[in-house]
Amino acid sequence: MNDIAYYQNIFLKHLAANKIEGEPATLYDPANYILQLGGKRMRPVLLLMAYHAFDDQIEHALDAALAIEVFHNFTLAHDDIMDAAPLRRGQATLHEKYNMPVAILAGDVLLIKSYQLLLKNPGKADPLKLLTIFNKAAIEICEGQQMDMDFESADDVAEEAYLKMIAYKTAVLLGAVMEIGALMGGASAHDAGLMYQFALNVGLAFQVRDDFLDTFGDPEKVGKKPGGDIIQNKKTLLMIRCLAHATPDERAEILSTEGSQAEKIDRVIRLYLKYEVDSATQLVQEHYYNQAMQSLDQADVSTARKDVLKQFAKWLLERTH
Amino acid sequence: MNDIAYYQNIFLKHLAANKIEGEPATLYDPANYILQLGGKRMRPVLLLMAYHAFDDQIEHALDAALAIEVFHNFTLAHDDIMDAAPLRRGQATLHEKYNMPVAILAGDVLLIKSYQLLLKNPGKADPLKLLTIFNKAAIEICEGQQMDMDFESADDVAEEAYLKMIAYKTAVLLGAVMEIGALMGGASAHDAGLMYQFALNVGLAFQVRDDFLDTFGDPEKVGKKPGGDIIQNKKTLLMIRCLAHATPDERAEILSTEGSQAEKIDRVIRLYLKYEVDSATQLVQEHYYNQAMQSLDQADVSTARKDVLKQFAKWLLERTH
DSSP, rough: OOOHHHHHHHHHHHHHHHHHHOOHHHEEEEHHHHHHHHOOOOOHHHHHHHHTTTTGGGGGGHHHHHHHHHHHHHHHHHHHHHOOEEEEEEEHHHHHHHHHHHHHHHHHHHHHHHHHHHOOOTSOHHHHHHHHHHHHHHHHHHHHHHHHHOOOOOOOOOHHHHHHHHHHIIHHHHHHHHHHHHHHHHHHHHHHHHHHHHHHHHHHHHHHHHHHHHHHOOOOHHHHOTHHHHTOOOOOOHHHHHHHHOOHHHHHHHHOOOOOHHHHHHOOOOHHHTHHOOOOOOOHHHHHHHHHHHHHHHHHHOOHHHOOOOOOHHHHHHOOO | OOOHHHHHHHHHHHHHOOOOOOOOOOHHHHHHHHHSSOOOHHHHHHHHHHHHTTTTTTTGGHHHHHHHHHHHHHHHHHHHTTOOOOOEEEEEOOOHHSSSSHHHHHHHHHHHHHHHHHHHTTTSHHHHHHHHHHHHHHHHHHHHHHHHHHTTSOOOOOOOHHHHHHIIIIIIHHHHHHHHHHHTTTOOOHHEEEEHHHHHHHHHHHHHHHHHHHHHHOOHHHHTTTTTTHHTTOOOHHHHHHHHOOOOOHHHHOOOOSSOOOHHHHHHHHHHHHHHHHHHHHHHHHHHHHHHHHHHHHSSOHHHHHHHHHHHHHHHHHHOO
């Protein structure tokens, strides 16, 4: 999509020209390594789009966009340690390429640098207001990560708790990013709040879809075998809803590790279809998507700039992975 | 010492009344656990003293003092993981009591909370100025920790690099804390800078003394057997200076692991005394102490409040450990 590529390119140029500088290299090389591993750069793109909805001079938003990408990479560095993940985007994670102490410390320095960068050029916004929004999201992200870790060993997870977890772990940062971008561009508090709601709900729809695709996605498009979440007994929305309907026997069937992995996946999918949690989950996704569109419609933003944001939401949700 | 106990008590009351609140408890219990492990509370005490040098209403400085203690505990949580330390103040470290992922995440949330707390009540200071000082020190602390880790495997460490490492790892935060406290109390930028210099140099003197005591301290008073640094070939100021004087044969003798630990310690101490690095190191400590006093003398602060700060410096440097 042209418009998204436009923002991505502007950001990538800024990123390439603004390496995190400092000494010793044993600290800053790892910090820059993770930053250049790639990715969709979704968060800085969202910040630039939100800024652009209210002001044309998007170069003023580049440092804040970088701040958010640097912050996001702090979370990746630390999450990869916590998850003992060997690979990120097909390359060695920070603790694998260097070591665990360096990965912790590089993550720490990225977090602190993100504060420095956020304050560098606050545009038309009150920098303290930006910090308040940023801090709130940053704390919620930590809480979401902890909830996610707690859920791994939990027998039952309430749907409400699951939705809070995915909101905190993924969606609140998207919301904060757009609120920050909008305020920097001169948006009213009301419009910035609508931007927050737009991105929050797009993020929730994205996460619900991501879980859905893990089980029901086209393996060719998703790029991995379906059913990974089922094998891990992961408490996704599909699983939580299915467990809520299941009889005690079915519940035992779902959680049982008997037979092959393929048999387990078949068994659970049969129950998902029996209780129609596949279509129910798609309704949840649509609900969030519609909420996002409603917020966007209410914002005092030109139709052209709204269309770019709508295209972004579509693009994100049509991605198979 | 009465005056220090006075500030400690005020701070401890505030700390007890202001637990870090939030959910899930699996994240916040660990965060509060490390905060209540005790310690001298040197950093918040310094902040309160610096504030008090310029303004009487020290209750206005309590949130910032808490911010600094929370920040300090973030560094402790992560340093303990990096050092694989099982104990802190005689109790289990965070990763030992819980687990490594929780210790990383609790550290992260403490770091973010410290920003929130610092902005809660900036007193008479420009909050953005406080953030600038805080960010600079926070980044230097990460750099100092990385340098310290790098030095462990380095054959040679230049004296200049060693002094930079101890400044970054310990002293700059003391400086930043006093500069922040002073500005909050209404100090001029000049006086706040003098407070920074005072605490920075006290911190340097403290660190040089700490290394000295590891080899030459009275074991009864220090509370541990002398020579730990020698056994680990740690590049302290004593060791760096001794290696600079040593002949190639003596150098081999210093780094050799032959014989018992006691023999190695004796061997190295003999060379320390031969090259008089013990007294030279004490001169370095005195130099920093005198620098601290000079900065304090120049500050526009009442004699009574200066005396409290002088007592603090003495108390810190007369501690055996």
